[in-house]
Amino acid sequence: MSKKVTPYQDSGLNKKKQVEQMFDKISGNYDGLNRVISMGTDVKWRKKVIALVKAQKPNTVLDIATGTGDLAIQMADINAKKIVGLDLSEGMLKVGRKKIAAKHLTDKIEMVQGDSEALPFEDNSFDAITVAFGVRNFEDLEKGLSEIQRVLKPGGIFVVLETSVPTRFPFKQGYKLYSGYMLPLIGRIFSKDREAYSYLSKSAAEFPYGEAFNNILKKTGFINVENKPQTFGVATIYTASK
Numbered sequence: 205m206s207k208k209v210t211p212y213q214d215s216g217l218n219k220k221k222q223v224e225q226m227f228d229k230i231s232g233n234y235d236g237l238n239r240v241i242s243m244g245t246d247v248k249w250r251k252k253v254i255a256l257v258k259a260q261k262p263n264t265v266l267d268i269a270t271g272t273g274d275l276a277i278q279m280a281d282i283n284a285k286k287i288v289g290l291d292l293s294e295g296m297l298k299v300g301r302k303k304i305a306a307k308h309l310t311d312k313i314e315m316v317q318g319d320s321e322a323l324p325f326e327d328n329s330f331d332a333i334t335v336a337f338g339v340r341n342f343e344d345l346e347k348g349l350s351e352i353q354r355v356l357k358p359g360g361i362f363v364v365l366e367t368s369v370p371t372r373f374p375f376k377q378g379y380k381l382y383s384g385y386m387l388p389l390i391g392r393i394f395s396k397d398r399e400a401y402s403y404l405s406k407s408a409a410e411f412p413y414g415e416a417f418n419n420i421l422k423k424t425g426f427i428n429v430e431n432k433p434q435t436f437g438v439a440t441i442y443t444a445s446k
């Protein structure tokens with residue numbers, strides 16, 4: 205298992221509380237910085253996630269760690285009857301709810317405050333579940349994934365988009381420079397919370413990816429587990445079912 209990386213190491217709070225506080229704090233400029241940090245590539249990755257979900261023709265979709273709701277909003281086009289976005293951070297959800305209202309999608313997308321490690325849904329509730337850049341923030345990864353497995357319907361699809369680490373020259377070296385120096389610098393310049401952006405790059409470097417994450421998915425009960433590295437391996441899309 206990876207080392208425990210938390211946003212505010214000396215705060216005395218558990219990782220979950222620290223993560224919630226951090227996202228509450230950066231929620232106002234999260235969307236803008238997200239585009240800068242990923243140099244716009246996250247838009248392309250999200251489209252791939254949506255295509256995978258759409259292919260299943262789901263009626264009910266749950267987007268966990270939905271944050272400001274980008275993925276949930278883009279999934280509004282796939283003809284699902286109901287989309288639920290769930291997140292720990294009320295600050296992130298507030299930004300998301302505004303975006304949803306502006307797009308007249310309040311009937312279709314519900315934003316719920318909650319914890320992925322104790323999901324407020326019955327077993328077998330959703331046809332599709334997504335998590336974009338969320339799993340590495342979970343305090344107890346296996347508990348979060350087991351809960352997702354519990355609320356996914358048999359035959360349903362689970363899609364994870366998460367940062368990973370390129371393994372080949374020169375992308376490996378380029379990635380180290382970018383995430384070790386550039387990313388914290390961008391965070392320091394554009395965000396009021398420098399620790400947050402240092403946490404985001406540290407947690408990306410430490411988080412299990414590829415086969416290691418596949419194995420955790422299998423251990424928590426998922427089947428048909430596959431991973432597809434994106435853009436030289438800086439992100440990976442994982443698919444699994446129940």
Ligand SMILES: C[S@@+](CC[C@H](N)C(=O)[O-])C[C@H]1O[C@@H](n2cnc3c(N)ncnc32)[C@H](O)[C@@H]1O
Nearest residue numbers: 227269270271291292293319320336337338341
């Ligand atoms: C990097 S943001 C990603 C937001 C969004 N999915 C996106 O793609 O832009 C990570 C989100 O995970 C949420 N999060 C972390 N741990 C969580 C948990 N245990 N349950 C629910 N949400 C969680 C945070 O509050 C934060 O909004």
